[in-house]
Structure formats: structure tokens, C-alpha cells
Amino acid sequence: MQTTQQIIKLLKTTYNIKEILAHSDISPTRKRDPGPALYFKFNIG
Numbered sequence: 001m002q003t004t005q006q007i008i009k010l011l012k013t014t015y016n017i018k019e020i021l022a023h024s025d026i027s028p029t030r031k032r033d034p035g036p037a038l039y040f041k042f043n044i045g
Helices: 002-014 038-042
Strands: none
Touching: none
């Protein structure tokens, strides 16, 4: 997970990305992945 965090941080900085959305954010009634706690737990989004 540490490598994933580093890559996402680099991408966010390089491309000035403010936030990252998951399927569960875009279509909560149809998609449950990756789950509501992933980004908060690992500080990814």
C-alpha cells in the first residue's frame, strides 16, 4: 500500500489533481468497490 500511496501522491502533484473518486463515490447504488473506508484508511484520495 505504501507504493500505491507514493504513486498517487506523485500523480496528484504532477497533474494538479484535487481529489480522486471511486466507483462507490460516483454510483453508490450500483458500485461498492473499493469501499468507503479505503481512501480514508490509507490516505489515498
